[in-house]
Amino acid sequence: MSESKTVSEVSIEELGTKSKQAAKTLRTASSSVKNDALLKMKESLQKNRDKILEANQKDVDNGISEGMSESLVDRLKLTEERLQGMENGLSQMISLVDPITRRDGSWINDIGLEISKVRVPLGVIGIIYEARPNVTVDASGLCLKAGNTVILRGGKEALNSNRAIVEVLQEGLAASELPKECIQLVTDPSRELAAEFMKANDYIDCLIPRGGAGLIQAVLKQATVPVIETGTGNCHLFVHESADFEMAKSILINSKTHRVSVCNSLETLLADKNLGDEKITELVQSLIDSGVTVHGDSYIQSLVPEVEEADEDDFHKEYLSMDIAVKVIDGCDEAVEHIEKYSTGHSETIAATDYETIQNFLNAVDSAAVYVNSSTRFTDGEMFGFGGEIGISTQKLHARGPMGLEALTSYKYVIQGSGHIRE
Template identity: 70%
Template sequence: MNHMTENVLTGEAVIENLGTKAKHAAKVLRKLSAKEKNTALEAMIEGLKNHTGKILEANSKDIENGKNNGLGDALIERLTLNEERLAGMQDGLRQMTELTDPTTQNDGQWVNEQGLKIGKVRVPLGVIGIIYESRPNVTVDASGLCLKAGNAVILRGGKEAMNSNRAIVEALQEGLSGTAVPKESVQLITDPSRELAAEFMQANEHVDCLIPRGGAGLIQTVLKQATVPVIETGTGNCHLYVHESADPEMAKSLLINSKTHRVSVCNALETLLIDDSVAEKELPALGEALLEAGVGIHGDEKTCSLIPEAVPATEADYSEEYLGYEIAVKVVDGYEAAIDHIDGYSTGHSDVIAATDYQTIQNFLNEVDSAAVYVNASTRFTDGEMFGFGGEIGISTQKLHARGPMGLEALTSYKYVVEGSGQIRE
């Protein structure tokens, strides 16, 4: 038996072991009450508190390794944990305990002509696989949301966060060990190899759904390799269009907040469009604000003439998800040109118009086909917590099953419950 065959078999065995335990945990979770699941979430919070030192120590190793391996500043920022971020993760779990369990809800009930009482009820998806990159907070958010909706989860984080993820999952499992929820409801793949990832993505017998979270490369890899159903979460090439009717100060505020509030996340702004009719008057001030915030500008010819510090934009710049202190800027010849640009380059995540003209605003809302479409508000609000979902598993840019920030309901499906009194079909 050659070495490659041994690795393949080992990978199959690892996934089968994780998947079998997850399937059993999912079966137990299906039967638990909302109160029992909330008790488990509270126990997970205590687990994180008790392991704070170990988690931060593990995270410091990941940060050191990341810097030694040339990880960029944006990814280091995503990777970094501190006591404040750990407290935020605990707060996220606490908020989940206050949310309505979607599996307790009935989506409708009616009686048909034959007297059958038909009900539509929410049910868990089962075993959810999460494949993600360098943000350890995803480990906690995904675990809590999946559990609250009655699902078991298998986590496959990036190798750059392996020490952090391992310490976090150990803390969560320790908390769960004293509850009605099996600790195997939350499991971590600790082998970062691509071969094992491929096994995971094709484990249809053990995994009901895959959700990738990360950059375009990761998401496309999962979409191409997976045979397990995938919910595509999005790359965020988000646009701000400054219409000629926009309030200049509001536009500037939206621009800086959307771009710089947190540059390394998918709802950060990546492209600014501005009407030619107001560009000479407004764009220099917008450019100055960007430069003062440390943002490099890639602009078209008109932009470069108005902002001397800008560098000429390439075609690729308008498709780029920078996830850093860079932005693409283009002067457009009115509303239709702006819509054409967004149609051509947007990834369908979040796009915003700064405007006061009522009809233009309504047209923008109707014509832009993105998961979140904004009027005079920052793209940074595309977030499960901001939408009142208590958290999110990801932001879906597809249209099947779920779209936009995916809260608890998006982690469920439904079934029909039909009650009769002996009816047969004639």
């Protein structure tokens, strides 16, 4: 029997049962025990870098041979620097305050009952994601710190990488006081098992998808387990006529080209017509000079002949590539209207110096992260000081924006009386 057949015999029921059992231990674990486990996980990553990189190279080679796009290969590929970033993330998580130790408030009611609102873990969290092996470490560490066990279901493109990483993390857990089943991996990449995973209400308390629009929509449509929706990133930059122009150009190029395969990369530029043709042309040309394919409206095309014609779909797209949609608009109100229509609610930024315009933009734009004179690339759990992230939520219930520790908790009320009875 092949290895894949053997591992596929581990059912969702078995994984779920082990996760729920481990969750009982984890939810009562002290901060010091959890931090020690995170430290052991980090040390295991450090010791086993070669093993992880070797497994990852198999996935990368397979992806290239199967015609995977450059942006997806970039998401999939691990390097010494990216492994160091994953280890640093675990270190940062250790230093963060344990949300489970926190009370959100307490009061005494008019009959003398002391009522407290306290943070508690969600329980067992399921993560469905694509070719992003760094998610394996981020999700595992954050879930554990917040007192949750996690069952991971990564994409088949990263199966070798994820298998190696989870084995290494479990090795670290085995050296701690927590069970290694706090972190588990679904190793059968079949759609049938994924569908079963999304309906495992008896075992999973919360499901979080991370990936492209297709994956997220599939989970939302199929899952019966409660889902926290992480969104696609059609992110916008509005360059107002008052902008520091050189700063605006720098923000534009960084937001678009720093790493095109991630959801906080810029996908649409809105240029204020009052900038004038010369400055608008310079913005577009700076993109072209940086290797970006510009899809523009007729105004942009009249200024720069190399620009490709943009249709309606271009303004809806999350390209995740060296492409961008560009439109000339008339002032802040029109920019806000455009964002309202086309944005996915992820991250938007304005380049401006006029105070009133900036405040109008901040108040009117309803996205998870709204920036002033800054690249959209900072919408990230590590950048926000969360020690990594479980995802970036574009919904409004429970969690929004980069989801750190608190987003992985709920709360309960603890009520203390002294023989109180209700009459």
